[in-house]
Every structure is written in C-alpha cells, then in structure tokens.
Amino acid sequence: MLTDLTIHELAERFKLGDATPTQAAREYLDRIAALDPKVKAYLTVTGDAALAGAAEADARFKSGTPLGPLDGVPLGVKDVFCTRGVRTTCGSKILDGFVPPYDATVVARLVRAGAVILGKLNMDEFAMGSSTENSAYFTTRNPWDLSRVPGGSSGGSAAAVAADLAAATLGTDTGGSIRQPAAFCGNVGLKPTYGRVSRFGLVAFASSLDQVGPFAKDVLDAALMLQAIAGHDPLDSTSAAIPVPDYAAELSRGVQGLRVGIPAEYFIEGLDAEVEAAVRAAIETLKGLGAKTESVSLPHTEYGLAAYYLIAPAECSSNLARYDGVKYGLRAPGARDLIDMYSRTRGAGFGAEVKRRVMLGTYALSAGYHDAYYGKAQRVRTLIQRDFQKAFERVDVIVAPTTPTVAFKMGEKEDPLSMYLNDVFTIPVNLAGLPGLSVPAGFTKAGLPIGLQLIGKAFDEATLLRTAKAYEAATTWRERKPGLAA
C-alpha cells in the first residue's frame, strides 16, 4: 500500500516509475473514504483538486522533470491555513462558508513544490485547545484508541498522519499544538523557531507565539517538509531573513559529543510514571549513541502556563475582533442595531473556549489591569527566555517529556484548567520562541504512544532533527502502526 509509505519512500517509487502520484492520491482518497468516518480527521476533502494536481505531477515524472522530494506527494493541511477557493473554517462556526481568495504562504510553497493537497484537517476552534473537542464541527479520534483524543489543537493533522490518511501534514503550534498531538498520535511533530516559517495566511490565534510546522511519519520526512516551507516571506515581517540550511543533508551526522541538557523542572509531580520511564530510557539511548548529558535549570518554568494564559488570550482577543458579521463568515440574523449584530454574531459564532479566552484577554488588556496582567506576563516571558539562553550556553539541545500524560479519553477533561495543564511542558518553548520537536519514544502498556521532546537553540532546527534522527534509527517505535483497518 502506498499509504504506508513515507514521503521519501513514495518519492523513490515515483522516480523509479513503480507508482504514480495519481495512484498515491487515489489510494489516500479511498482510505480517507473508508477510514475517516472513524477517525474524523478531515473537515474538507478536496478530492477533485487532489487528482488534478496528481495528474500534473504524473506528467512531470513522465517527462523526467519532477520538482523535488514533495512532487506528487499527498498531504493534508490544518484548516487554520487559508486555501484559495477552498472553505477555511478554523474549526469555527463563525467562519462557516468563508472561502479565502488567497493561499497561505506555506500552502503555496507546498503546492509549488508539487505536493498534492488532499484536504483540510480538523482542529480546536481557532487553535484553542488540546483535544480537538473544541472544534465546532466534530471531535477527531486518536487512531491508537478511538475513544481517546488525538490531542490538539492540530489533532486532525496528527491523526491523519498516524492513520495513514496523508503522507504528512501541516499544523500550527502556539502552546504545544503540534508537539502534543504528535506525542499523542505517535508521529514526528516539529514546531520551528518563531520567524522560521511564514505565518501569512495562517489564521492568527496569538501572533507572537503561532508557528507553522509539519507532522510526519519519520524524521527525514519532517526535514523535507520543513525544507519546503521555511524561509523569509516578504508578506510576513516577523519571518526571519536567516538562511535555511539543507536539513536532510545534516541528518545523519549523529549525536557523538552532543551536549544534551536535562531540566529538573520538567520531571515533576503529575508526570505519568510510564511517560517518565520512557523519557529516561530515551536519554540513556542518546547517551549510548555518544551524547553527553548534564542537568540544566529552567527556574521560571512554573510561571510559563500563567504567563501564556495572559499573553495568548490578550492577542487572541485582538485577533478575533475582526469576526463581527460585517465582512465575511457568519452574520446572525434579527439584529436590532449594530451592537446587537456584533453580540448575536459573536455569541452564535464562537464556542465556549474561544469566548472564555476572548474575555480573559480583553480583561488582561483593560485599563487599570493592563500592567498587572499583560505587562507582568511579558516580563515573565523575558525571564523564561533568559532561562533558556543560560541553559544553551552549556548544552546543544534540551530533552524533556512532550506531555505529562499520554492521550486521555474524550470528555475526560471538563475543567479548562486541567486541559491547560496538558501543555505545561510545551508552552515555555513558545514563550521563548525556540524550536521544539516531538519524536515517538515508546508506548504505554495500554499501547498508547509516548513523545520525547527536543528543544533547540533559535534557528537550530538542524540539531533537533539530527538528534531525533539518531534516536529514531536506534529504536523501532516507528514500525508499530495503529490497528485501524480491522
């Protein structure tokens, strides 16, 4: 089955003529038709466009002029990315029926690289959540256990890769929304450095934290995906004009002599014993491969969650102000006047979690509270950045659990705070703007995936990928697949 294959395996088949992009696209579309009713990863499947794109790729391979490693490869993208002519909901009712007249830069770059876009993937509304239970449409299931969540907010993107419903996908990570679902679904998830990848066309949640990254079946695929989307974009002033290295070329350098930091603050009460055991075992594996470990301290870690839940809501209250019923998306009927139109539209269009954060953020920015909340949170953010700077004076990469637990049951976390705590290990990385990667590091006895988080220096995704690659090569976790077809 072509759907089993990684991007680089698929590319090899295309090149040898053993398979065509159209065959791959058809297999994926068939599999989506058969299995997605169970997994519920896709909000929108763009079958016709995918087959048209695959046919073009067929022609390029036939004429011996493929565009590169992504040519003809079937991918999916989180519904947070604007796609020209294709409904973009962001998991929200307020954008129901919104069809953007433009592509997000990352989508345009994938398409330019020849990729075939299968469709748009489910997510927590406006990327706010850790389970996809906040999607206004439906909850995506974890392919390893359909009664469990896939994580979030990019749950659809993670589940699609785990269930072989796409060769790889794009997601976004504001507080862990790539790494946490990657850990829950057992795939490689990479959140690049803030500024590494363009945010243009990514529907904003928290602009100073949002970053685009890939979900992949293995580390090489993640490198190939990052290669395609990374680099300065004149349309995003926060994207960095820093050269992009050849990620795949650096992958096999190994970890001999690599200095690996282990932060005590990430091995705390609440960390599941099986997760901790897997992470400690992974550290031993890295040591066995020649890495040198040492303890580092990130003393302000415990304030990360609180700072995040002021900064992210503050920015979201601003970013989501534009959804007012005037220009696009939902406009609730029956308004008496302007204010009534705003209230009805936003009342009907936003879900509970979005409303909670809009209110929280509005409050945090209000006159009289601004400095005590938003201002203080920004100062904490600076302290967390300094923690990492200091640690990275001594080590090349930091290793930690991605999440305190493995995938939880749907409906299990009704209290918002217990849901928020799921992101306690991923949030500081966003606050510091650093790259983070989750790589499969084993399974619990119940057969649920565990993620190992690697945190790197700014713009040093190459070291993360190289470390993950060395670990992946020394383990066999990748060979296991969720038993879905049955």
Place this chain on the structure above:
Amino acid sequence: MSGAYDVVIGLEVHAQLLTRTKMFCGCSTVFGAPPNTQTCPICQGMPGTLPVINRRAVEFGIKTSLAIDCTVNADNRFARKHYYYPDMPKNYQISQYEEPLAEHGHLDIEVDGAARRIGIERLHLEEDVGKLIHEGSLETAQSSRVDFNRAGVPLMEIVSKPDIRTSEEAGAYLRGLRAIVVYLGVCDGNMEEGSMRCDANISLKRAGATPLGTKVEVKNMNSFRNVQHALEYEIKRQGRALDAGERIVQETRLWDPDKGQTVSMRSKEFAHDYRYFPEPDLPPLNVEARWVEAVRATLPELPAARRVRFMRAHALTAYDADLLTGSRALADYFEAAVAQCGTPKAVANWILNELLRELPGDDERAVADCAVSPGNLAGLITLIEDGTISGKIAKDVFEKMYRSGEDARTIVSREGLTQVADAGALGAVVDGVLAEHAKVALDYKAGKRAALGFLVGQVMKATAGKASPGVVNSLLAEKLSKL
C-alpha cells in the same frame, strides 16, 4: 467674562500621506475610485493576513518630524488600538502608542505681529479607516454600506502641546502646519476633502490659576474657519457655564457648521478603553540615524525660512511674504515671475490683488495649473513698466489672459490696447478737452487743484483709456500754465 479665564487649547491633526500605496499593503491610495475597488485581503482585514510597513510613509513621517523640529526615535513601534466600528476592517487600528515615530518638536507662529512657539508633543503613523455610506440619515438609515478604499491609507497624527491660547493662534498653527506638509509634498493639505483633519481639546481655567480646567474634545471641523469658529463658540460656551457656576463635563462635542454651535455626542458611546498593546505582527521599526540624515538632506526650504528670505531679498512686507509663502505653489509662482520681470513688489501686488481673486491660494493644483503662467504675468507687468499699456488697461488684459491662457502681448496687439504716449496725438485731445471744459480749466487756474483729476479723466475717456497718464499729466500741466 473676557479676561476672567485663560484658554488652553491643544490640537490633534491627522494628515493623509501622499504615498502611492497604503500603509500596510500594496493597494492604491488614489481618491475617488468606485467603492471597494482599491482593496485587497490585507486592507479588508481578512483572516491570516499580515501588515508590512510602507517605508515611504515612514520617510514622509521623518521628513515632517524634522520640519517641526521633533526628535526622531531610533526605536519605534506600532501598536494596536481597539474599538469596534464597521468602517474598521480588523476592529483595531494599527497605530503608534508608547513609542511614536517622533517627539518634542515645535512650530513658531505669529499672530498680530507677536511671535509664539507652540510645542509639539508627538508625531506618529497609523492607518486610516474606511467610510460608511448610510442609506438616509444616520439616525433613520435602515442599512449602511462600507467602502474600504480609504481603509489602510497612511495617516500621520501630529499632536500639539496645550500651548495654544486663542482661536487665532489655533488658525495660525494649522496654517503653518499645513504649509509645511504641503511644502514637503507629504500631504495635499485639503481639509474639505478630509486629507487633513483636526480635532481640538479645549479647556478654560481661571486667569493665572495653575490647575487646568476640564477639557472638551471638539470634532468635525472640516476647514480652518470652522476650527476657529468652533473654538470661539466653545470659549464663550465654557466661559458662560463657568460664570454661572456650572461644571464643565468632559465630553466629545461635534461642530455643527450650519447651526454655528458645538453639540454634545452621547458620551457613553465614545467612552473607549482602547486596550493598546504592541502590534505583534510587526517587529520594532528601527530608524537609524543614517536614514534620518538622508531624509534631512532632502528637506526643501521651509515656509518660515522662505518668508524671511522673501522679506529680505524682495523687500516685501511681512504680510505679503506671509500670504505668498502660505502655499508652496504660490511661492514658486511668485519666484518664477520675479525671475522674468525683476519687479517683486509689482508681482506680489498682482498675485495678491488679482490672481487670488480668481483662485484660492491654498489650492496647490489650481495655482500650479493657473491659465496665467508666471511668465505671462511677468510679460504683462513688463508691458506696464515699459509704458506699453496703462495699469488700468492691464487689469482688463489680465482678465482676458486668465480666461484664454494667451499672453499679454498677443491680447494687447490684437485689441489695439497699446497706450498712446505720443505728445502730438494726445496734444489735440487735450486741447479739445480744455476747450470743452473751459470753466473747469479756469477753476483749476483759480486754485481748485482737484479739477486736474477731472480733466485727466476726460482725456482718458476720450482715448478709451489708452492714453499714457504720465504724458497726459505733463501735457495738461503745460497747456494749463499757458492759459
């Protein structure tokens, strides 16, 4: 009440910048296109779009900052200002708050010969909003449409210190600021079309007292005259209220030019908490000293300097120099004409008395496109100076020039308006007039000097105005003395 209170006025001026494209996207800024034809996903605030700073707008801001002696901040930032209104696509405006482009400047003004320095608090950049088109009046409209063509057009806001004391000073400050932005070519300065807008903060305090009174914000004044009238109205209104022992309510009032009064806006609706925070989609804007100096090198001669030069080099009065330098086009016009005919006083008189009768001097384009070119005005003046035509005829010629665009010499020769200065030809006319009005001639001889004017007039009449007044005068004097 006069004298009982000190007036404290601060002005906030918004000037639309004459950049080709908008503040944060590549859309055109041209005025008057059909609704929503000059928009893109960015200036419509569509999901996922991001702003990119227009460097030309920043350059215009720096230019203006230097002209009003502001310090340009090396590190400045954009911030989001939040409030809901349908003409604002994102429901926040990208503006500058804590770290504006420039601060601490001043503008020198002169009112009734007294010079004053008005402090300038800050100059910052921001984006304009769209326009609502209501179906009917605002109160009764059943629906409204939104035109986003203007949304995202670059604006520069210049905030004065509360240093202004009278409505005349406010007028002088605005005229001075307008002249500067127009000279710099960064704004067309048109208040009626809204490319320059002014809001005023005004309060009264007991004469000599330190604590400031409660301030009132006045909006909707779309001309210099309206600003002065609104401020005069407010000074009276607040003075009367204070005299009566009332408290001034802090509020926003709208100037109603038809009624000639300010009207309170419901204060609740406009009690905003803007919830400013740094715009996360834009990195801090670093304005390097090198950039500032490069812009400084492009500064033209500014109105104040030009005014002084006009007075010194062309011996103009302060009043004339002030009017001529009030607009760059007018000052350019003056200099171009003087360069050709060499008579500054005459050129100034013709511009101020005749040209400005035909067109508004503050309309840069009208002056630049004027049918009477500076060269043609100089030609007309030369014809007067060399005695070819009389000053009186010249006014008729000017009118014809203004209507046809022809030069003076063409009109004069076609219509035979050349002044008659030939003593022989005029001698006969003078003899005729003296014969016809012998009694008047005798009155003159008897000492009634005013009679001479009458006789000159009769000669002019007989020659259809073409007689040279100088020659007529000397001929009359000569012939009267012989009587």
